[in-house]
Amino acid sequence: MKKLLLSWNNISLVKRIIIGLIIGIVLALTIPETASWVSIFGSLFVGALKAVAPILVFVIVIHAISRHKKGNKTNLKSIILLYALGTFLAGLTGVIASFLFPVTLSLTAGAEDLTPPSGIVEVIETLLFNIVDNPINALLNANYIGILTWAILIGIALRSAADTTKTMVENLSNAISVIVKWVINLAPIGIMGLVFDAIATSGLSALLDYGKLLVVLLGCMLFVALIVNPLIVFSFIRRNPYPLVLTCLKDSGITAFFTRSSAANIPVNMNLAERLGLNKNTYSVSIPLGATINMAGAAVTISVLTLAAVHTLGVEVDIPTAVILVVLSAVSAAGASGVAGGSLLLIPLACSLFGISNDVAMQVVGVGFIIGVLQDSCETALNSSSDVLFTATAEYAKKEKA
Template identity: 75%
Template structure:
C-alpha cells in the first residue's frame, strides 16, 4: 500500500485528476446510489472556497508590505488584456448568434430571481463591495473587498518593522502550505464532482437545447483556442499554444468541474508559482481576474439575449448589436456582485431590445436548464485565462526589456 501511494504521489497532478474523472464515471455507472462519493466533491469545493479568501488577504498584504519602489507589477497590462478578451468574447458571441440564429422554447423559471435593473446598479454593487467590512468580505468571499483591504493594509505596513513583515510572510507561507494539501486532494474531489454531475443531472433535458449549447460552447472554445492565443502572440511574439494549453490543462480542468472561479484561485496561484511568475503581480491579478475577467460570461449574456431576440422576431441593426457587445462585457465584469452570476444579467441585456422582464426571466430559466454544461465551460474559460494573461503581461515585459522570453509549459 505504501509503495502504491508513493507511485500515486509521484504522478503529475493532471494525470491524477484524469484518473479521478475516470473513476468518478465508473462509480456513477456501477454504484449510482453511493451518495457518499458526491460528498467528497462538495467537501473539496468547500475546502478551496474556505482557504481562498484567507490566502488572498495574507498573500497580497505580505507582497505589498515588502514591495520595493521601482518594481513593476504589470497590472495595467493585465487589466488591458482582461478587458480586450472580455469585449472580443462578447463581440464574437454576437456575430455567431447572427450567423447561427437560435429560437427558444421559453420556460417559466422556478427560481426566485432578482436581476439588476441596469448597468448603474451593477457598478454600484461593485463599488459597495470595495468598501465592504473586512470581516464580512472574508465571510462572504467578496474578493473585491478583500483585495481593497489587503492593498490598503499592505501599503500601511510597508513602514512596519521587519519582524511584523516576517510574521505576515510566515502566515502567508503557512496558508500556502494548507492550499497545497487541499490541491493534492483534487483527484478525489473531482471524482466526487463527476459522480454527482452524472447521477443528478440527466443529459436528456439538454437535447432540446443542443443547438444553443453548441453555439455557447463553440464560442467559448473559439475564444480559448483562437482569440486568446492570438492576443498572447501579438504581445509575446512567440508560439502561444504551449502556454495556452498549459493553462487550460492545469487550471481549466479543475475550474470545469468545480464551476467556481473563487474555488480555483488557489489552483491558479500554484500554477503561477510553477510558471515562475512574479508573486507581487499574480497575488493581485489572480483574485482580481476571478472577479472581473469574464469572457465566458460575456458569451453567455450575448448568446442567450440574442436567442430571445430571434425567438420574438425582433429586427436588430449593427449599432444595437455592437452596443450589446459592450454592455455584455461591462456587465460580465460586474457579475460577481450579483447572486447567480452571468445568467441574472441577461434581463439587463434584454432591456436594450425592449424585451419585457417576464420574458427575459424565462430566458434565465433556460440558462439554468443548460447550466450544467454552460457554467462549466464558462468557468473553465474565465479562470484559465486569469493565469494566461498574467503570464502574458510578464513575458511581454521581458520581451520589451530585451530579455529572452522563456514560455514555460
C-alpha cells in the same frame, strides 16, 4: 500503504485528476444509488477550496504589497488591459456567432422567483459597495473586491513596519500556501465526487432539447479559448502562444470546469502561477482580481442567450445596437460576480436593450439554468484559466522588451 501513497503522489496531478474523472463517470453510470456517498468528496473539496481562498488572497496580497519596493513594476495595467480586451472580444464572438447561427427557444417558466439587477448602474453600485465592505464580512462572504481593497491598504501601511513584522506576515503567507498545496493534492478525489454528482443527479438527457443552443454557446467559448485568446497572447509576446494556452487550460481549466467557481479556483491558479515562475507581487493581486472582473465566458453567455431571445421574438437588430450589446455584455460580465446568480441574472439587463419584457427575459434565464450543467462549467473554465494566461502574457511581454 505508505509505498502505495508515495507511488500515487509521484504520478502527475493532471493524470491523477483524469483517473479520478474516469472513476467518477464509471460509478455514476453503473451504480449511482449504491455509490451515492462518493458525491460528498466533491462537496468537501469545493468547500475546502472556498474556505482557504479568501484567507490566502488576504494574507498573500498583504505580504506582496508590504515587501514591494519602489521601482518594481507589477504589470497590473497591462493585465487589466488584457482582461478588458479578452472580455470585449468574447462578447463580440458571441454576437457574431448568434447572427451566423441563429437559435430560437421554446420558452418555459422557471425563474420567476429570481430578481435581476434593474440596470448597469445597480451592477456598478454593487461593486462599489463591495469595495468598502467590512473586512471581516468580506472574508466571511468571499467578497474578493473587498478583500483585495483591505489587503492592499494594510500592505501599504505595513511597508514602513519593522522587519520582524514583515517576516511574520511572510511566514503566515508561506504557511497558507502549504495548506493550499495540501488541498490541491486532493483534487483527484474531489473531482471524482463532482463528476459523479453531476452525472448521477442531472444526467445529460435534459440537455438534448437545447442541443443547438449549447453548440453555439460552447462553440463560442472554445473559439475564444483556442483562437481569440492565443491571438491576443501572440500580439503581446510575438511567439507561439499555444504551449502557454494549453498549459493554462490543462492545469487551471480542468479544475475550474468541475468546481464551477472562479473563487474556488484561485488557489489552483496561484499554484500554477508559482510553477510558471511568475512575479508573486503581480499574480497575488491579478489572480483574485481576474476572478472578479475577467469574465470572457460570462460575456459569451449574456450575448448568446440575449440574442436567442431576440431571434425567438423576431426582433430586428441593427449594427449599432449589436455593438452596444457587445459593450454592455462585457461591462455586465465584469460585474457579474457582484450579483447573486452570476451571468445568467444579467440577461434581463441585456434583453431590455431590445425592449424585451422582464417576464420573457426571466424565462430565458430559466433555460440558462437548465443548461447550466455544461454552460457554467465551460464558462468558469474559460474565465479562470485566462486569469493565469493573461498574467503570464503581461510578464513575458515585459521580458521580451527588456
